[in-house]
Amino acid sequence: MFTRKEFLQYIALLAGGAYAAGCRTPGAYDHIGGSILGASAAAGHQLRDGLSVSPQKTIRTGVLIAGGGVAGLSAARKLRLSGKTDFLLAELEPQTGGNSLSGGNSITNFPFGAHYLPLPNPENTALMDFLTEAGLLKGFDKGLPVYDELSLVYEPAERLYRKGRWQEGIIPQVGLSPQEHDEMKRFLALMQTFRDAKDSSGRHAFDIPAALSSRDPQFLSLDALTMEAWLQREGFRSEPLRWYVDYCCRDDYGAGIKTVSAWAGIHYFAARRGKAANADASAVLTWPEGNGRLVQHLRRHSHNQTLTGTIVYRVQTEGNTVLADCWNYQTREAMRIVADHCILAMPQFIGRRILGETPGPQFTYAPWLVANVHLRELPVDKNLPVCWDNVIYGQQSLGYIYAQHQTTDRRPAKSHVITLYWPLDQLEPADSRRKALQLQHRDWVELCMAQLEQGHPHIAKLVTAVDCWIWGHGMIRPIPGFMTTEIPGTPPRVHFAHSDLSGISIFEEAFYQGESAAMRCLG
Amino acid sequence: MGSNRSMHLLLLLSVFVIATCGLIYELVAGTLASYLLGDSVTQFSTIIGAYLFSMGIGAFFSRYFTKNLLSWFIQLEILVGLVGGISACLLFLLFDHVASFRIVLYLLVGLTGTLVGLEIPLLMNILKNRMEFQDMVSQVFTFDYIGALLASIIFPLVLVPQLGLMKTSFFFGILNTAVALVVLFRFRKEVKWAGYLTVKAILVTGLLVAGFIFSDKMMDFAESAAFNEQIIYSRSSPYQRVVLTRHKDDVRLYLNGNLQFSSRDEYRYHEALVHPPMMHHPDPRRVLILGGGDGLAAREVLRYPHIDSITLVDLDPAVTELFGGNTMLAGLNDSSLLDPKLRIVNTDAFQWLRSPHQPYDVVIIDFPDPSGYSVGKLYTNTFYQLLQRVLTMESVVVIQCTSPYVAPKSFWCIDQTMRHTGFQTLPYHCYVPSFGEWGYIMGSLRAPADRGDALPGGLRSFSRESFAQMRYFPPDMQAHDLPVNKLNNQALVHLFEKEWAGWQ
Numbered sequence A: 001m002f003t004r005k006e007f008l009q010y011i012a013l014l015a016g017g018a019y020a021a022g023c024r025t026p027g028a029y030d031h032i033g034g035s036i037l038g039a040s041a042a043a044g045h046q047l048r049d050g051l052s053v054s055p056q057k058t059i060r061t062g063v064l065i066a067g068g069g070v071a072g073l074s075a076a077r078k079l080r081l082s083g084k085t086d087f088l089l090a091e092l093e094p095q096t097g098g099n100s101l102s103g104g105n106s107i108t109n110f111p112f113g114a115h116y117l118p119l120p121n122p123e124n125t126a127l128m129d130f131l132t133e134a135g136l137l138k139g140f141d142k143g144l145p146v147y148d149e150l151s152l153v154y155e156p157a158e159r160l161y162r163k164g165r166w167q168e169g170i171i172p173q174v175g176l177s178p179q180e181h182d183e184m185k186r187f188l189a190l191m192q193t194f195r196d197a198k199d200s201s202g203r204h205a206f207d208i209p210a211a212l213s214s215r216d217p218q219f220l221s222l223d224a225l226t227m228e229a230w231l232q233r234e235g236f237r238s239e240p241l242r243w244y245v246d247y248c249c250r251d252d253y254g255a256g257i258k259t260v261s262a263w264a265g266i267h268y269f270a271a272r273r274g275k276a277a278n279a280d281a282s283a284v285l286t287w288p289e290g291n292g293r294l295v296q297h298l299r300r301h302s303h304n305q306t307l308t309g310t311i312v313y314r315v316q317t318e319g320n321t322v323l324a325d326c327w328n329y330q331t332r333e334a335m336r337i338v339a340d341h342c343i344l345a346m347p348q349f350i351g352r353r354i355l356g357e358t359p360g361p362q363f364t365y366a367p368w369l370v371a372n373v374h375l376r377e378l379p380v381d382k383n384l385p386v387c388w389d390n391v392i393y394g395q396q397s398l399g400y401i402y403a404q405h406q407t408t409d410r411r412p413a414k415s416h417v418i419t420l421y422w423p424l425d426q427l428e429p430a431d432s433r434r435k436a437l438q439l440q441h442r443d444w445v446e447l448c449m450a451q452l453e454q455g456h457p458h459i460a461k462l463v464t465a466v467d468c469w470i471w472g473h474g475m476i477r478p479i480p481g482f483m484t485t486e487i488p489g490t491p492p493r494v495h496f497a498h499s500d501l502s503g504i505s506i507f508e509e510a511f512y513q514g515e516s517a518a519m520r521c522l523g
Numbered sequence B: 001m002g003s004n005r006s007m008h009l010l011l012l013l014s015v016f017v018i019a020t021c022g023l024i025y026e027l028v029a030g031t032l033a034s035y036l037l038g039d040s041v042t043q044f045s046t047i048i049g050a051y052l053f054s055m056g057i058g059a060f061f062s063r064y065f066t067k068n069l070l071s072w073f074i075q076l077e078i079l080v081g082l083v084g085g086i087s088a089c090l091l092f093l094l095f096d097h098v099a100s101f102r103i104v105l106y107l108l109v110g111l112t113g114t115l116v117g118l119e120i121p122l123l124m125n126i127l128k129n130r131m132e133f134q135d136m137v138s139q140v141f142t143f144d145y146i147g148a149l150l151a152s153i154i155f156p157l158v159l160v161p162q163l164g165l166m167k168t169s170f171f172f173g174i175l176n177t178a179v180a181l182v183v184l185f186r187f188r189k190e191v192k193w194a195g196y197l198t199v200k201a202i203l204v205t206g207l208l209v210a211g212f213i214f215s216d217k218m219m220d221f222a223e224s225a226a227f228n229e230q231i232i233y234s235r236s237s238p239y240q241r242v243v244l245t246r247h248k249d250d251v252r253l254y255l256n257g258n259l260q261f262s263s264r265d266e267y268r269y270h271e272a273l274v275h276p277p278m279m280h281h282p283d284p285r286r287v288l289i290l291g292g293g294d295g296l297a298a299r300e301v302l303r304y305p306h307i308d309s310i311t312l313v314d315l316d317p318a319v320t321e322l323f324g325g326n327t328m329l330a331g332l333n334d335s336s337l338l339d340p341k342l343r344i345v346n347t348d349a350f351q352w353l354r355s356p357h358q359p360y361d362v363v364i365i366d367f368p369d370p371s372g373y374s375v376g377k378l379y380t381n382t383f384y385q386l387l388q389r390v391l392t393m394e395s396v397v398v399i400q401c402t403s404p405y406v407a408p409k410s411f412w413c414i415d416q417t418m419r420h421t422g423f424q425t426l427p428y429h430c431y432v433p434s435f436g437e438w439g440y441i442m443g444s445l446r447a448p449a450d451r452g453d454a455l456p457g458g459l460r461s462f463s464r465e466s467f468a469q470m471r472y473f474p475p476d477m478q479a480h481d482l483p484v485n486k487l488n489n490q491a492l493v494h495l496f497e498k499e500w501a502g503w504q
């Protein structure tokens, strides 16, 4: 359990500068409702502590997909489109979606996790096919994809609060010293060089899916040091630049420059080469419910073949079949699914246990907090209106997304939802995870409000509720060595499919891993 | 008899105050009537007539007051203070709520007049036992006329510009009740029901003081300083700030501080908006108006007798209700919003277009200028694509497109955006004095062609001849190489902001 001292230390760590500045009047947040939501940690723990049940019935299927996140759903889609309809998908949560889950109220939908998809790289035709199927890619114009403009992020997309004012974009630009400015320019130019770089065999230095990136030592050697060490080595020392790069790493990996490898840090900037006929290269696809929209399109392929509330707790192989034991914790019924193939569309730290193995040491996961903050009114700010992405400089949290930004309706909404994203990387993951799960709702309200109040001093009176979603194992962390460490093999007919195999937690990777696993089943 | 002298001095001072107040109420009513109903000469003379006549009625009834004169006088002062004091506020508030606003106006004028008419005769009755008759008559009337002179001078020079009508009438109401209180205090031994009257006077004074303090709040007149004209109506709807002003016979509508029309020259704007698309369709029957909740574009459409139906989609019910319900405003749009052929849908145009509808022959788009991201979305290629769902090959669309003189890049950006989505466009412009040079773009899925049908009668500025000129764009109204306006770039909003920045 938490001692009081530990508790206070953790809170202070989470709050960072915000807490020190906090001079709240007691009771200022008493009116704020909401609760702690989250993936069924309880179900997960049952699994960890071992289930001692024996299956009462047996079901036969061609392919069992265990896990209904983006990877699992993409595998199902790939199977169906390849004519393989004999499959089942088992998901432990009441609904599929995994880290791309979303929610909603009578006014708007909002994300609980993943919320956008950058423009796919030109070679990623598999993903573009899916977007076409979903009506999000409308066709091609002079070879460039035309995306659905209701789904491209609307202007004004991003703003940054720094030195007491909001500026457009997230890269610090206003109020930089000439040196800081030059360094920023030099860094971005260097990233462009990496983006254009190819190895002798014609592979891109950095690519998405990451597996297609060059294996040339000149690039792979970047996996041996941290991003911070690399910045140091290259003479990048200015504070705004370091903040920006750290921000980007925390955004994509849940861990900052001190933790992730230089390879991963550079990958963030250098792997995206997506273009559109009708948008800037920096545009992203997003919806009020975030990637929940993509999940909704994926789900159609496994609609009637999904068993929700179903944990796959043991997987063995026997001859030419895979035996997967499942437990439905709602009906409290255990069963055995006998399949020709099994796709473990779940992270290694669960999947390996199910196979009776231990996960490789390179697999460490960043815990996250996602808080949906319900407001009566939006805060009104001087220089810029609320944008899609709103970042406050130098904070522990990454700022917030405004779900209703992607609406064309001019009627003012009766309530609003902003989603605060917060990687809990202030302690080592296991410690941070354990402590985060012990905090009470009112602690989180205090912490979240302290973050928001740095940009909006009077926001508390607009807030009606804060719903906190804790992702204990939110994202794989691409720590040094990850890209160069071999992932152990699997028993025959068992295939892993999860974004953590890529070391990079993004939709494209999950999609790719799902498709690849499906293809392995199809032979 | 020192105390007697001071007493009658006090009563004479009351005459002075009463006279000032009385004339002020009359001036307030007259000014208000000409603000709210227009035609100042008629309004002023009928209001003054009605007021003087009511004073006569008051004077007539003064004969029935024979006992407890002082108490009645105090009673009267309180009542005049109350009715006169709140009259302006009441009229402003009722402006858009009562169909027969005129009746309320004249009732109030009649009531105030009658009460004021009672004052002087009653006072003379009180004084007659205390003074020589001749002295009394001369002094009372001297003070009465001086009061009137003072009122007539300070009203236009000080009160209207400094306080505005509503505060002025509250202020003079307070003076009336102050007279009541002073007289009460001074004569408390002679006055009957003194306790009751004191309570009443204090209550009414309190009410008027509160009214004076909160009048800005009550009417949302916070921005009145920003307008040169007198504000006659102002409300914050959930969507926008709606302000109507009047200066002489010119009524203006402002939405969020932006001028939407001036009644003096709006016909130029609306004739140029409506008749070109109508003359480019062979047989316009079904018309869609997006925006245009003031009913002025609909008025022009209704000049065509063969129109079957008009659907008017406007975000804000506050605007369509104001322009449908108020008689003065319905006079501007010829009651177009009440026409049986017209159907009002109060919703967001973007959302409305996303649900299925029968096609329309002519679509008239009269949105506010693209001065912010929210309305900027209504000028995007996505919106124009959506719009094509309610069009046939024959349909003609027209869009109001800000000033091609002040904001040529904005204007041509809209043109570029329309052409990008498949419209063939025909841009034109027209001079509207209160706006300046104003732009429109007509669009159709095939090149718009004039069908040669006769224009309806009664047009004051638009004709085929003038249209030929409207289509010519001199170099100072041209701009080239403009981006397509999209949800993901809001290029138009950025251009518009820059181009208008120097003008506002």
Ligand SMILES: Cc1cc2nc3c(=O)[nH]c(=O)nc-3n(C[C@H](O)[C@H](O)[C@H](O)COP(=O)(O)OP(=O)(O)OC[C@H]3O[C@@H](n4cnc5c(N)ncnc54)[C@H](O)[C@@H]3O)c2cc1C
Binding pocket: A047, A066, A067, A068, A069, A070, A071, A072, A090, A091, A092, A093, A096, A097, A098, A099, A100, A112, A113, A114, A115, A116, A117, A291, A310, A311, A312, A313, A345, A346, A347, A350, A368, A369, A370, A471, A473, A474, A475, A497, A498, A499, A500, A505, A506, A507, A508, A510
């Ligand atoms: C806070 C947050 C924000 C993010 N934002 C973005 C973003 O904006 N854009 C982006 O591209 N990516 C984002 N991501 C990354 C996101 O993780 C990926 O985009 C993608 O959703 C990962 O999908 P997956 O299938 O690999 O994994 P998961 O989503 O982890 O899916 C695994 C699924 O397996 C289920 N499962 C686990 N164990 C079992 C079992 N034993 N039996 C049955 N089912 C089981 C789980 O319940 C889950 O549904 C974000 C992640 C987080 C945590």
